[in-house]
Ligand SMILES: NC(=O)C1=CN([C@@H]2O[C@H](COP(=O)(O)OP(=O)(O)OC[C@H]3O[C@@H](n4cnc5c(N)ncnc54)[C@H](O)[C@@H]3O)[C@@H](O)[C@H]2O)[C@@H](O)CC1
């Protein structure tokens with residue numbers, strides 16, 4: 038929800054506007070439950086859940102409304118909730134502040150609006166919320182809960198002890214998993230979050246990358262790039278990109294003949310050579326051993342399309358059960374390989390056709406085609422284009438970052454490496470979507486400096502800023 042929220046904000050629909058819609062939906066539910074003139078007690082906490090109800094109070098002119106704020110106004114935790122409190126006070130609405138539990142008097146209302154806590158609840162209800170919850174549960178009033186009954190965890194439905202016992206819940210945007218088992222009516226209100234906030238990647242998607250401060254080396258991915266032979270820059274770019282996208286370790290397995298050259302691109306890479314000048318089936322057993330201890334493998338950069346190299350990819354995937362990103366020439370083996378592995382395939386539209394997939398110049402039509410093909414394959418697809426389409430066969434995400442300067446060679450290798458790094462820490466669909474977004478943003482930052490003259494290494498340098506969400 039926080040991710041969708043940020044994406045909506047980036048689309049020009051700020052949180053305060055959503056709060057206004059939420060408050061309006063709460064007021065509508067009140068009108069449903071009580072006749073004009075009825076007494077309504079709005080019990081508001083200090084977060085945005087309370088803020089929703091403070092807005093609702095403004096929409097209930099036909100009722101006898103009393104607003105109880107649990108806590109001192111200075112402790113309201115968000116600006117938008119505080120602004121709505123200030124508006125009620127300035128408008129001389131009937132309001133009280135409850136600074137200790139002894140001071141809470143619910144009165145005898147016909148309807149209670151429970152807006153103490155929503156999705157921001159942590160742990161058991163503290164005071165004065167606990168006292169207020171008991172008073173609400175003891176009263177004979179109809180109880181309308183805002184978003185989720187206070188004290189209930191919206192994800193699990195569990196309450197850490199006491200929770201409000203609601204007659205109805207008006208929840209926002211989407212059903213919450215934890216509300217299913219509650220013994221009350223649940224109404225979902227559309228609060229005007231644009232569909233695009235969920236479909237298109239945006240800054241909210243970067244929240245998935247927030248790191249635990251307690252993390253250790255290796256927690257953020259040990260990525261193996263298998264490639265090189267005819268080309269040496271591609272595997273080096275992909276592996277460096279994995280590091281720039283946050284992996285702790287990036288290794289390259291490439292033919293001995295080019296290992297030195299690959300290592301020469303960067304001392305940050307761990308390069309391991311296998312015999313000869315190209316990947317062949319004889320290398321597979323060793324590679325499988327090596328890959329078993331890695332978090333993700335990136336197959337393809339610079340590999341070429343020699344028959345024996347493609348046969349090796351096929352053999353590898355048939356025996357591998359980890360996570361792999363498949364790019365470039367390696368893509369063509371995917372449709373007829375039987376594998377337990379979780380694959381993220383990163384074709385451009387020409388490669389997609391070569392795999393047997395269809396495409397279309399209209400991105401919406403393309404989205405459906407990509408979803409269907411991903412479902413047929415049983416793998417995640419990231420199909421590159423002006424609008425990148427990502428699908429796991431079920432959900433679809435579309436990425437709009439990037440620019441025409443990125444048609445230069447090597448940007449696909451950067452994307453494949455970043456996808457590998459993110460696949461080590463995120464589910465496949467998210468990894469592909471965030472990688473596409475970050476890669477495109479890195480390209481946009483590079484275009485600011487170099488326009489159509491940008492090169493792939495410019496993206497590498499900008500990938501960390503892009504994945505941090507720095508403005509272009
Ligand atoms: N897109 C969204 O996410 C939207 C969310 N909205 C509302 O925002 C709510 C989430 O707002 P917040 O994140 O501000 O969180 P909440 O308002 O649910 O709770 C945060 C507040 O509760 C306090 N608190 C937490 N646990 C407590 C406990 N056990 N006992 C007592 N106090 C406790 C915190 O200190 C903080 O002041 C949603 O439930 C929904 O009602 C809406 O405004 C519309 C849009």
Ligand SMILES: [K+]
Nearest residue numbers: 154183185187
């Ligand atoms: K609530």
